Amino acid sequence: MSTTSEHVATQDLLQPLQPPKRYLFGPGPTMVDPRVYRALSKPIVGHLDPYFIQVMQDVQELLKPVYGIQNGSTLVISGTGSAGMEAAVANFVEPGSKFAVFANGYFSDRLSEMAKRNGANIGRFEKAWGETFSDAEAADFIRREKPSVVGYVHAETSTGALQPGHAICAAAHDAGALVIGDCVTSLGGLPVEFDKTGIDIAYSCTQKGLSCPPGLSPLALSQRAMDWLRARTTLSRSWYLDLKLIHDYSTVSHRYHHTAPISMFHALREALMVIAEEGIEKRFERHRRAHRFFVKEIESMSLSMHVPEAHRIPTLNTVSVPKGVDDAKVRKRLLEGPGIEIAGGFGPLAGKVFRIGLMGPLATEENVRFFLQEFSKALKAEGYQS
Amino acid sequence: MSTTSEHVATQDLLQPLQPPKRYLFGPGPTMVDPRVYRALSKPIVGHLDPYFIQVMQDVQELLKPVYGIQNGSTLVISGTGSAGMEAAVANFVEPGSKFAVFANGYFSDRLSEMAKRNGANIGRFEKAWGETFSDAEAADFIRREKPSVVGYVHAETSTGALQPGHAICAAAHDAGALVIGDCVTSLGGLPVEFDKTGIDIAYSCTQKGLSCPPGLSPLALSQRAMDWLRARTTLSRSWYLDLKLIHDYSTVSHRYHHTAPISMFHALREALMVIAEEGIEKRFERHRRAHRFFVKEIESMSLSMHVPEAHRIPTLNTVSVPKGVDDAKVRKRLLEGPGIEIAGGFGPLAGKVFRIGLMGPLATEENVRFFLQEFSKALKAEGYQS
Secondary structure (H helix, E strand, O other): OOOOOOOOOOOOOOOOOOOOOOEEOOOOOOOOOHHHHHHHOOOOOOOOOHHHHHHHHHHHHHHHHHHOOOOOEEEEEOOOHHHHHHHHHHHHOOOOOEEEEEEOOHHHHHHHHHHHHOOOEEEEEEOOEOEOOOHHHHHHHHHHHOOOEEEEEOEEOOOOEEOOOHHHHHHHHHOOOEEEEEOOOOOOOOOOOHHHHOOOEEEOOOOOOOOOOOOOEEEEEOHHHHHHHHHOOOOOOOOOOOHHHHHHHHHHOOOOOOOOOHHHHHHHHHHHHHHHHHOHHHHHHHHHHHHHHHHHHHHHOOOOEOOOHHHEEOOEEEEEOOOOOOHHHHHHHHHHOOOEEOEEOOHHHOOOEEEEEOOHHHOOHHHHHHHHHHHHHHHHHOOOOO | OOOOOOOOOOOOOOOOOOOOOOEEOOOOOOOOOHHHHHHHOOOOOOOOOHHHHHHHHHHHHHHHHHHOOOOOEEEEEOOOHHHHHHHHHHHHOOOOOEEEEEEOOHHHHHHHHHHHHOOOEEEEEEOOEOEOOOHHHHHHHHHHHOOOEEEEEOEEOOOOEEOOOHHHHHHHHHOOOEEEEEOOOOOOOOOOOHHHHOOOEEEOOOOOOOOOOOOOEEEEEOHHHHHHHHHOOOOOOOOOOOHHHHHHHHHHOOOOOOOOOHHHHHHHHHHHHHHHHHOHHHHHHHHHHHHHHHHHHHHHOOOOEOOOHHHEEOOEEEEEOOOOOOHHHHHHHHHHOOOEEOEEOOHHHOOOEEEEEOOHHHOOHHHHHHHHHHHHHHHHHOOOOO
């Protein structure tokens, strides 16, 4: 039998798909291993096929060491990291409940916004973009707010600041609250330590630390979160992201809920295999080494980091834009010249920082050198004198 | 520079990804052109890269002739067809508003369920699975219900019945209501005629009539729907599916909303190119021819179709399971032998129908012959004597 369609006419309006070669040094998406692209292009099977059910289960297992979860469940949402965030909120933040959020960047604001749309009362602890919360501040805020659910962002993509979760989780559990931890930029590139930290609901994406194209959102759920969810009597406002139904489809009865993005699961499985083969601890150490080397070189160029040393995300560096330099022009030069993508700041950090990712295949001294050579040239061309 | 990760240890728990070869004759996912798989494996660029913005715009343009829309907008949701359904409901069905639904199958029940979760009052016109609504019945129901939004399923995947939308849309507009039309199983395989029918909000998937892997949901919105949306003062319960934000990202300012599934957009663009090259009218006629041939052959095997001739979906055939035959055993035999996937019925049609898709590359006489030869063998092996 033939499964190739006939092409009876040429379409002259559109050019064939030919994406330009990019070096993705931004906050994500980042570079993808060729093995993962090969997995993406494997022929699909049905979403209820025994082979695909096995692929979903493999992905769930492979995610566990990356999240650092042994007690609880992993599952994958058929949407991007933002869908994972909405799944966390829509399933665990009930209308009328109190949601306390540590607000120090764009993504914690997004968490607030989603909680508002789910009918929650929001308590916000606000700090400037790039700052973090001390253990004592965190405990104090939670004691004061008496929330049902607490939200924080582990690695804040908009600022480059890393927020430890231990004190937040301990205080929240003392108050009888569940904790949602945004791990979009941390998962796969640095330790999340889900169990050890005490997170109840974590979500992430595929296109940052996991080195896979965007399109899925891996979640981790503590036993406490699962028990709470099973006992919830009101319906989540989202059917598409209803974790009771998705958990049943993906891990229990395998009863149809929606048609999962088969090819993206193929890619994610392969990306997780690449990580497993490298070894998760070795991978984290490789990212830390690349980060230290990057910072040393940046400082030797008389540039400075936006976030204090103790609170930096190793995989996402925010470098302050030097005085007199137009960051947009530097970024344009990098993209149009060597094809390097980095990001600028936005919101309160617009024009003030470059956001430079060193994730997955890019987290090597060799690739940092390649980047800095081009970055330095672009800065000089835009008038920077180190 | 090198972008390939080192593989320092072998992962011995898991086998390499090697999906079995399947002939996807079910209701979807269906067969994908090799060109589309090649597009999937192209290296990605960033989600704000000028190249990707162009890809999104190409996809929007290529969708227009497939939907039959000239006045209004097309855009693509970063989730599966069910996410498209939830986007339609969460954006256009406000809490407290009246939602009237034509309920004759599983997917209209899902529409009801989503509307309930969005706080609507639901009016249901129920019929048995496989039946359809006459023009007079449709108009009468809408006059009686006085809804703000009307929902119907164009091609009901659970039953094989096709519901024309002209009378529904005319009556809804007379009543000042918007119309949501589920085109998940129709788009790309048969005419949707969005403008001509008068639909306001249509959604679909990629893995059926568009012959692409699952993972995205293409939407069409009338000018009336866009105007209504712009005037809406309450917030949609979903941030991820907020069409004001998504429309702005994908067609107006290109301001960041979420990281779109780049590779899936590459695939969808290529799938739409394949359709444009064949010619949409030729494609529809090819599907009709394959369907007529299929029905003729099925009847010559003394089997019968579940849906009356006038109301059949040409791309999704529901064949009644003959007395004494266990449909699950037939399906298992097809999957494990020649690797053919078809689906069974569920809900009130469990055990009563086979659901056989003839979509995209499979909609040819040659492929119908191949399928029926294997189907006939499997039926005989399970005791059927024609």
